[in-house]
Amino acid sequence: MEWFFRQSQHAEFKKHFIINQLAYAQGMAVFAACYYFLFGFLDYYLADETTWQLLKIRLIVTLILLLLLLLTFHPRLKYHWQSFIGLLVFIAGVGVVFMSAYVPDIYKPIYAQGLLLVIFYGYTMNKLLLKPAILAGCGITLTYFIYAYFFSNLATEFMVTSLFFQISTNAFGVFAVYFMQKTGFQAYKKNEHLKKHNKTLLRQSETDGLTSIGNRRFFNNRFEQLFKQKIRGLDFISLLLCDIDFFKNYNDAYGHLKGDDTLIKVAALLAKEVPENEGFVARFGGEEFILVLFNYDFEKTRMFIRGIQQKLKKENIQHSDSSVADNLTLSFGYVTFDVNNTSPSQAYKQLTKRADKCLYQAKKQGRNQIIGTSFN
Secondary structure: OHHHHHHHHHHHHHHHHHHHHHHHHHHHHHHHHHHHHHOHHHHHHHOOOOHHHHHHHHHHHHHHHHHHHHHOOOOOOHHHHHHHHHHHHHHHHHHHHHHHOOOOHHHHHHHHHHHHHHHHHHHHOOOOOHHHHHHHHHHHHHHHHHHHHHOOOOOHHHHHHHHHHHHHHHHHHHHHHHHHHHHHHHHHHHHHHHHHHHHHHHHHHOEOOOOOOEOHHHHHHHHHHHHHHHHHHOOEEEEEEEEEOOHHHHHHHHOHHHHHHHHHHHHHHHHHHOOHHHEEEEEEEOOEEEEEEEOOOHHHHHHHHHHHHHHHHHHOOEOOOOOOOOEOOEEEEEEEEEOOOOOHHHHHHHHHHHHHHHHHHHHHOOOOOEEEEEEO
16 A cells, blocks of 8 residues: 555656646757757868768758657647657767768767767756656667667777767766656655645634634635636625524523534534535634525525525424524525626625625514525
8 A cells, every 4th residue: 555655656746747847848958959950060070071961960850859849839748748858869869870970980989979968968958757868868879889880880999988988878867867856756745745734724724613614714715716716607606694593592591512512513504505516604703604605596595595494493403592483593694696797806895795784684674584685
């Protein structure tokens, strides 16, 4: 189980790394492709009789590099940029090997030195992870070995020396990428742990300590986010305020511990009736709760409230000091906002005030009442 968890963490890290390092890798690839082409001045300087042939090869290879780079900008392919950039490094190296076949033997060592630059770039400059970096770097060295051993007249001493330097560059590159990746993974784990810790603290700060539903801070944050992000996908928003009728009398008659138990029961009932995808509920303060419903028009909201009152009645929570019933009751004030007909910025500041006025009217008319209005 621990092994699976670690593998899952590594997979998440790689996904995070690939998404966040794409822009940097693209910038480095642009720089590398331009720099690769600018090395054409060596072709011109070293090989007079084959200059144009070498420049044609360099131009073709540069165009291939740019094509691979362009693929990383495609929306569906950009998450595979590690493969494209790894291939870009390999093709750049193969291009150098291919060009070295056209220069006099005396100049071939210079092009072999150029391979060290390409391999070094593959391991350090473009944020390749370990696997694509090794494939690109070792692939270049293998290509050079095949060319030097089977298709060239290079002195054995020079071929062995060149291969030694390339293999050493690959070895150092592997260590560099490994430690870069390991350090990045450790930093990612610490960052994720910190994020989880902060989320836990935020959740605790937005949770009512007694009822375990959201508190007023939770409501304020969620309501603000709603109007900033999600409101365009809705047709109606209903905001409801409800108050436990004669709750002070209830505490006096049954005691505060019993009163706390009742608050917990009412909060659980309200939370159960409001699925997360349809709205949210919070304790607004004392015995008052606030609910927000998505896509509930005026009549549907009233039916929803009646359903809550009926279910609370079935709970049969006795309240001998209530003037309206023998059991616990709720008064509701609510306001429904038509998203398509009114400015959200106006509604955001007014919905709670209007719902509060409706709740006041419900209490004034005898409690255990439902008073609602439409925002216009």
